[in-house]
Amino acid sequence: MIEAVFWDFGGVFTASPFHAVRPYSALLGIAHDELLDLVFGPYHLDTDHPWHRLERGEGTLAAAMAAAATAAQERGVAFDARAFFGAMRDDIDRTIVVDTVRELRALGVRNCIVTNNAKEFADSWRTLIPVDELFDDVVDSSAVGLRKPNPAIYELALTRLGVSDRSATVFLDDFEPNVAAARALGMHGILVEHPAPAMAELRRLAGLR
Template identity: 35%
Template sequence: MIRAVLFDFGGVILSSPFDAFARYEAERGLPEGFIRRVNATNPDTNAWAQLERRKITLDEFCERFEAEAADAGHRLDAREVLALLGGELRPEMVEAVRRCSERLLTGLLTNNFVTVDGHVDREGEMGAVLALFDVVIESSKVGVRKPDPRFYELACRELGIEPGEAVFLDDLGVNLKPAREMGMSTIKVVDPHQALAQLEAVVGFPLR
């Protein structure tokens, strides 16, 4: 029986940053998919991973990330790339969270970072949305990030559930794999409408 629904943030509740990455690459004459390839190189130890675990400062990230990009053959501005992460709230997903919160436990599982002014990125615009969740797990606060299994174990402990009692939505297959191996039901969000239809089938009640 499903007792909890776990949502990723960017690419699920927010529009995908990958679209913004693609526009940036096209504008700067970078190869398509370049930013994602940089992030996929040494994914547990690279600058992005260190920033999301709050192991390095924002300035250190910028220096390291730009060096990683240069090693991969191209120059970019790290702060410009971080600015692409804002995204837009997806109203249909926010409504689904609201309906889930009325009947089930809800959790927000996000890899994020602390901005220069000390606030977690995008937290301000989440406002009322954050209030819908029983638990919010942020990599920058707990020092662990997806796809580390400890991230999902922490969410389950906070919610008081077993993995098999949860369904998890994320836009990255690499983040879904460990959750699925733990026993969670998983939904990869490519098209939000299709993902919501899948979630409705899992939870057994309308979300739209």
Template identity: 40%
Template sequence: MPQRTVDTVIFDLGGVIMSNGKPSDFASRFPEADRERVIEIIMGPYGQDSDHPWHRVERGEITMEECRSLNRDAIIESGIMPILSTMQPQGQESSSTGGISFNFSLSEPMVQLIHELRDNDFRIGVLTNNVREFREWWWPLMDFETVFDTVVDSSEVGLRKPNPAIYHLTMDRLGATPSRTAFLDDLQSNVDAASALGMHGIRVDDDPSAAIAQTRLLVQL
């Protein structure tokens, strides 16, 4: 077997390990408005790391309820109107997420790739921009602590993509070097940030098959 040139693979969570949880999924609660406009209002310039309330909640600086409160005026001023979340089970509310609950689901093809990498002794990690209050909805989906060598959650470490520091933190935890690390994300800005550090950035589309094939080729799996 030829010597590996890539020995570490890092996965985003929403839109990669999970088939949903992308910014566009949150924007779908406002079906009458332009999707990109909704994302900009609610989540700020997602390809940047700013003081927008959504960026602050992803860095763990404020709670989800505080984020919703800070965003409320901007949403009202914009005139966009949400619908009731289809992700909210009947009779179930979560005060920590402002009454919204989430039915996240795994991407089975991506999970299969992850287990194959684990079985072949690759170092694998998760790097996610996330919200502390959302963990109750995604953590039970799989045995993250056993499957992955590290899980870096932006809300726990006070950093978020595309800040280079969070990529370096993840690689440091894995004992990885950029040139030997693949990084999969559904947002081009996060992929570009990884590539700028010398990592092998791979964009994951709604259909993950091309990204999975690219990863397999890269790691010689």
């Protein structure tokens, strides 16, 4: 029986930044992975990279974007932060994700967002879905000083939701290393590449028809 579900935000309830910026990388004439590395650094690790510091609440968005622009300039690439963030959109209908959260809540399953985020985005991302209505807690990396895939942020989320049986939990994310980190702790992990199959797998685990 699933007791709690832990949800990433970007890439689950909104477009994945890891996939949605492909058109912008093509516009710049560089590989998609190179663009991600310019901005996010080695995202599968938790380092002192400016973006990682931003997500831990240790740095600013301006500093992270300045570092990305400098790194791009060194590679002969004209990076524009506004264009980069403007590319983070797609046409995928994610209503099924919110509907699934509501179904789980109706069954008494607890739900928590575990997001790598920035303080500068705090007021905007919470307006995209009814966060307070849907979730029992929100673990925001920039507020707690920890970021995925550091196991400590998963441990914190489990503790805050009062869950001891990790096999009775599910974690969803659009970034495979973050999912792998949850699985290493004994949680069920679902990689969200498209909402429909991900929700189908979650429903199977939770016993929803």
